[in-house]
Amino acid sequence: MDDTHRRKIQALLDHHRTMRIATVRPDGWPQVTTVGYANEGFTIYFLCGIDSQKAQNLSRDDRVSLAIDDDPAQVMEITGLSMAARAVAVTDPVEAEKAIALLMARYPEQKAAGLSAPKPSEVRLIRLTPTVISLLDYSKGFGHTDLVAC
Structure with missing residues (x-):
C-alpha cells in the first residue's frame, strides 16, 4: 500500500463515526446495519448486543463488508x-477497555448526556481487521475506485 492511499484511508476512518456493515445470516443472505465505530489506525472497533443478530452472524462467519462515506x-x-474485513470478538480485558475508551472518545455526546461507558460484560465488542479496501473517489471519474490489499 502506498503512502497516499494509506493517508486517504486513515483520514476517512478518522473523519467518520458510522459505517454500514454487512454480516452473513444463517440462510446465506447478507444483513446490513449501521453502527458507530472507533478506530486505531486501520483497526476498527464497534459494539453490539450480546444476543443481537449481528453477534450471532459473526459467531458463525467472521467475514464482513463495510462502507464508510x-x-x-x-x-x-x-x-x-468499502472494505472486506475479518471480525473477532474482543475477549482480552485490556483490549476491551481500550476499545470502549476509543468509542467513548469518538462519541463525547454520550458522556455529556450522562450516559456511562458500557461494561464489557454487557456488550459484544468486535474488532475488525481489513483484508481489502476500496477507496471511492468519483472526482476521478464515475465509479472510480482504487483497490488496496492489506
Whole structure:
C-alpha cells in the first residue's frame, strides 16, 4: 500500500463515526446495519448486543463488508471506502477497555448526556481487521475506485 492511499484511508476512518456493515445470516443472505465505530489506525472497533443478530452472524462467519462515506449533494463528489474485513470478538480485558475508551472518545455526546461507558460484560465488542479496501473517489471519474490489499 502506498503512502497516499494509506493517508486517504486513515483520514476517512478518522473523519467518520458510522459505517454500514454487512454480516452473513444463517440462510446465506447478507444483513446490513449501521453502527458507530472507533478506530486505531486501520483497526476498527464497534459494539453490539450480546444476543443481537449481528453477534450471532459473526459467531458463525467472521467475514464482513463495510462502507464508510458521506452523502454529498452531487454524485461526482462521492468519496469513501468499502472494505472486506475479518471480525473477532474482543475477549482480552485490556483490549476491551481500550476499545470502549476509543468509542467513548469518538462519541463525547454520550458522556455529556450522562450516559456511562458500557461494561464489557454487557456488550459484544468486535474488532475488525481489513483484508481489502476500496477507496471511492468519483472526482476521478464515475465509479472510480482504487483497490488496496492489506
